[in-house]
Amino acid sequence: MRHAARRGLADLLLAALSLLAILTAPTVVEAAGPERGAVFGEGGTPLIFRSTTDMTIIRPVLERFVERNPDLAVHYEQWASNALFDNSRAACEGEGGGDPADAVLSSAVQHMVWLVNAACGSPYVSANTAALPEARRWRDELWGITEEPAVIIYNTGAIRGQDVPRSRFALLDMMRTQPDLLRGRIATYDLAESGLGYLFAHSDSLEATSFGALLEGFARTEAVATCCSSEIIRDVAEGKFLIAYNVLGSYVTERRSPEVGVVMPEDYTLVLSRAYMIPRQARQKEAAARLLDFLLSPEARKILTKIGLVAHMDPAETGLPLSARRAIALSPSLLVAMDRHRRDRLLSLWEGAFVPPFRP
Amino acid sequence: MVEFHLPRGLAARVLGAVLLLLLTGGLLVSGSAWLNGRQAARQAYDRILLGAASDIAESTRIQDGRPVVDLPVSAFKLLAQAPEDRVYYAVHGPSGGLVTGLDLAAVVAPRPRSGAAAEYFDAPLQGERARFVQLVRRFAERDFSGEIVVIVGQTLRARRGMALGLVLDALWPMAAAGLALMLLAWVVIRSALRPLKALSADLSHRDPYDLTPMPAESLPSELQVMIESMNRFMGRLDRQVRAMRTLISDSAHQLRTPVAAIRIQAEAALEEPEPESRNRVLARLLARTRSLSTLLDQLLSHALVMHRADSAPRALLDLREIALDIVERRDHEVLAPEVELRLVIGETPVMVWADAFSVGEAAQNLLVNALKHGIGPVTLGVEQCGAEAILWVRDAGHGPDPAIAERLGRRFERSPASGENNVGLGLSIVKAVAAAFDGRIGMQTGELGFQVSLILPSADVKETVE
Numbered sequence: 001m002r003h004a005a006r007r008g009l010a011d012l013l014l015a016a017l018s019l020l021a022i023l024t025a026p027t028v029v030e031a032a033g034p035e036r037g038a039v040f041g042e043g044g045t046p047l048i049f050r051s052t053t054d055m056t057i058i059r060p061v062l063e064r065f066v067e068r069n070p071d072l073a074v075h076y077e078q079w080a081s082n083a084l085f086d087n088s089r090a091a092c093e094g095e096g097g098g099d100p101a102d103a104v105l106s107s108a109v110q111h112m113v114w115l116v117n118a119a120c121g122s123p124y125v126s127a128n129t130a131a132l133p134e135a136r137r138w139r140d141e142l143w144g145i146t147e148e149p150a151v152i153i154y155n156t157g158a159i160r161g162q163d164v165p166r167s168r169f170a171l172l173d174m175m176r177t178q179p180d181l182l183r184g185r186i187a188t189y190d191l192a193e194s195g196l197g198y199l200f201a202h203s204d205s206l207e208a209t210s211f212g213a214l215l216e217g218f219a220r221t222e223a224v225a226t227c228c229s230s231e232i233i234r235d236v237a238e239g240k241f242l243i244a245y246n247v248l249g250s251y252v253t254e255r256r257s258p259e260v261g262v263v264m265p266e267d268y269t270l271v272l273s274r275a276y277m278i279p280r281q282a283r284q285k286e287a288a289a290r291l292l293d294f295l296l297s298p299e300a301r302k303i304l305t306k307i308g309l310v311a312h313m314d315p316a317e318t319g320l321p322l323s324a325r326r327a328i329a330l331s332p333s334l335l336v337a338m339d340r341h342r343r344d345r346l347l348s349l350w351e352g353a354f355v356p357p358f359r360p
Numbered sequence: 361m362v363e364f365h366l367p368r369g370l371a372a373r374v375l376g377a378v379l380l381l382l383l384t385g386g387l388l389v390s391g392s393a394w395l396n397g398r399q400a401a402r403q404a405y406d407r408i409l410l411g412a413a414s415d416i417a418e419s420t421r422i423q424d425g426r427p428v429v430d431l432p433v434s435a436f437k438l439l440a441q442a443p444e445d446r447v448y449y450a451v452h453g454p455s456g457g458l459v460t461g462l463d464l465a466a467v468v469a470p471r472p473r474s475g476a477a478a479e480y481f482d483a484p485l486q487g488e489r490a491r492f493v494q495l496v497r498r499f500a501e502r503d504f505s506g507e508i509v510v511i512v513g514q515t516l517r518a519r520r521g522m523a524l525g526l527v528l529d530a531l532w533p534m535a536a537a538g539l540a541l542m543l544l545a546w547v548v549i550r551s552a553l554r555p556l557k558a559l560s561a562d563l564s565h566r567d568p569y570d571l572t573p574m575p576a577e578s579l580p581s582e583l584q585v586m587i588e589s590m591n592r593f594m595g596r597l598d599r600q601v602r603a604m605r606t607l608i609s610d611s612a613h614q615l616r617t618p619v620a621a622i623r624i625q626a627e628a629a630l631e632e633p634e635p636e637s638r639n640r641v642l643a644r645l646l647a648r649t650r651s652l653s654t655l656l657d658q659l660l661s662h663a664l665v666m667h668r669a670d671s672a673p674r675a676l677l678d679l680r681e682i683a684l685d686i687v688e689r690r691d692h693e694v695l696a697p698e699v700e701l702r703l704v705i706g707e708t709p710v711m712v713w714a715d716a717f718s719v720g721e722a723a724q725n726l727l728v729n730a731l732k733h734g735i736g737p738v739t740l741g742v743e744q745c746g747a748e749a750i751l752w753v754r755d756a757g758h759g760p761d762p763a764i765a766e767r768l769g770r771r772f773e774r775s776p777a778s779g780e781n782n783v784g785l786g787l788s789i790v791k792a793v794a795a796a797f798d799g800r801i802g803m804q805t806g807e808l809g810f811q812v813s814l815i816l817p818s819a820d821v822k823e824t825v826e
Binding site for chain 2: 114
């Protein structure tokens with residue numbers, strides 16, 4: 001396995017240690033702050049909005065929102081998911097300096113469920129929130145805003161027509177029948193690094209027995225576990241990787257290029273809904289509720305669809321039957337993903353599958 | 361202090377009482393329904409907690425001498441039966457250290473073991489009340505021996521919802537039943553009070569001078585008692601009113617003539633120049649005045665007897681004493697000094713329930729009649745004859761002619777023989793007394809002479825002693 005070969009054992013240890021540090025000493029506030037930030041609108045009331053969503057993607061939604069609400073100034077901060085979790089948790093426990101967030105939107109939904117389960121959210125009910133399906137709200141304190149599928153992408157130059165794997169079984173067959181073509185050219189998220197990758201892998205492990213076979217296949221074809229959606233998509237477009245598994249669909253939409261083909265697996269497609277929470281300590285709960293109602297409004301949904309955060313998943317359009325859609329439900333079951341034994345076990349399975357025979 | 365004013369209407373009072381009864385019952389049943397509902401919800405969700413805890417305990421295994429939990433999603437699916445509740449889980453090792461858990465910083469401390477495999481307890485979860493179960497699983501492996509403790513908890517939102525639902529389900533039909541009972545009670549009370557309403561309508565439409573008895577046959581027994589006593593009262597009132605009328609008309613009728621005669625004789629006396637004839641007129645005037653005085657006495661006595669017969673309380677009295685009193689008064693010596701009077705009484709008391717005055721007057725009148733019209737000697741006697749007590753007066757004569765005797769006792773009935781001093785009220789008084797005390801008058805002519813008796817029911821002395 002190339003990446004493992006490149007990476008030293010020390011790195012692994014370091015990652016494990018830092019993970020352990022996070023889990024065992026949660027009250028230690030991470031020094032990490034927002035990666036980027038900007039203020040939208042010139043209203044008198046500041047609304048601190050912390051999110052894992054790329055600012056360039058979400059910009060049109062926020063611009064429209066402040067247009068509709070001229071009294072608000074949205075202080076948007078883009079955070080890494082783990083840092084955002086630590087920040088929110090510290091705020092919830094009454095620790096941590098700086099202003100508490102008024103609204104949090106994160107793709108690491110298991111973190112959000114954990115926070116709400118720890119009584120860190122505040123409830124809100126409106127016609128818009130009540131209209132959400134069960135899987136996309138919990139306790140009226142957590143709401144799923146987006147609909148983003150986990151997809152398989154492929155290089156359209158190398159794979160076309162009947163060869164395109166329309167499901168996991170097709171991918172498994174392909175790995176079995178064409179190992180030489182795919183050797184070292186399948187990419188997926190590194191679970192230890194990417195919270196999103198871990199969440200998808202966890203959901204896969206719950207969803208079907210095909211997960212074990214997939215891991216095996218990845219091991220046999222010396223698949224590459226790497227980080228970062230944008231690099232994976234770029235590498236697939238350039239032909240460095242032929243196939244990438246479980247990539248967040250919204251990123252693909254954003255970086256659309258003719259060389260990248262998208263497949264929503266027909267056996268089942270995981271659908272992630274970024275979770276929105278109004279922290280208990282929020283100072284502008286009313287404004288945060290307004291933002292929530294706006295995000296769920298038809299107007300915002302139109303923009304979100306345009307920027308890819310709400311995927312076109314019409315069965316007529318994608319050929320994906322409704323029954324194959326697996327929403328990652330906002331429910332306490334996601335707490336299982338946060339359990340350290342469970343995580344250790346999944347990671348060890350992962351690492352075991354990816355350990356190459358020729359590792360130094 | 362709040363004063364409670366009872367509503368005036370009988371129906372309102374009874375309805376109020378029924379309402380109070382139903383409300384009290386309703387409150388008691390609601391309380392019990394709430395307790396039951398809470399109990400049921402607690403049991404139902406406690407089982408879910410236990411199921412989840414068992415799931416987690418079962419999925420724990422020993423790996424390299426350490427317990428490892430492969431947290432099952434099924435446990436959380438079970439807990440999701442209460443979809444809106446926050447959850448807690450933790451697995452503790454033999455030494456109490458945390459193996460794994462939801463929040464490594466906020467740990468709910470395990471309870472001291474009591475020996476039971478599963479124990480439930482209440483504790484706060486992030487400031488909210490929650491219910492926990494603590495489950496122990498023992499391991500006896502080569503590299504690990506001891507027990508692990510699984511704690512699973514959940515907030516109470518679903519339990520409250522279920523308890524409330526159960527209570528409401530129980531209360532709706534009960535409220536409906538209560539309403540139906542209330543309506544039924546209203547109808548029943550209305551129909552039960554209908555006779556009373558009819559009665560009051562009857563009373564309010566009655567002529568104020570109408571003292572006839574009210575019909576009581578169709579009324580409930582409770583009301584019959586009331587109506588009967590009211591009828592008795594009205595009867596007495598009626599008799600008294602009639603007696604008063606009689607007195608007035610008698611007085612008017614009887615007094616007018618003698619008073620006019622007295623006036624004429626007084627005028628004649630004034631105009632009489634001769635002292636001798638004036639004295640004669642004056643003597644006649646005196647006789648007239650005496651006669652008027654007697655008449656007044658009798659009238660008043662009659663009125664008094666009529667009045668007392670109804671109103672004076674009856675007392676137990678001995679007829680012998682009445683007779684003795686009359687003889688000892690010695691009026692007869694003034695009235696008829698030439699007639700011999702005998703008294704015949706026994707040694708045993710002859711007791712009756714009556715008014716001493718009325719009976720005394722009656723006896724006096726009987727005696728006076730005998731003295732005036734009969735032939736001496738006159739005998740006054742008292743005797744007991746079976747259930748009857750008899751006070752009698754006997755003279756040696758033959759009594760009046762049967763034709764006259766038949767009319768005797770009517771008011772103002774005078775025989776041609778009766779002089780000015782007799783106005784014929786005597787026997788009428790006796791008759792009134794006899795009627796007032798459930799007795800009668802007896803007349804008979806025998807070998808010994810003519811006898812008039814006042815016969816009264818004898819008082820049962822034994823009964824009265826008791």
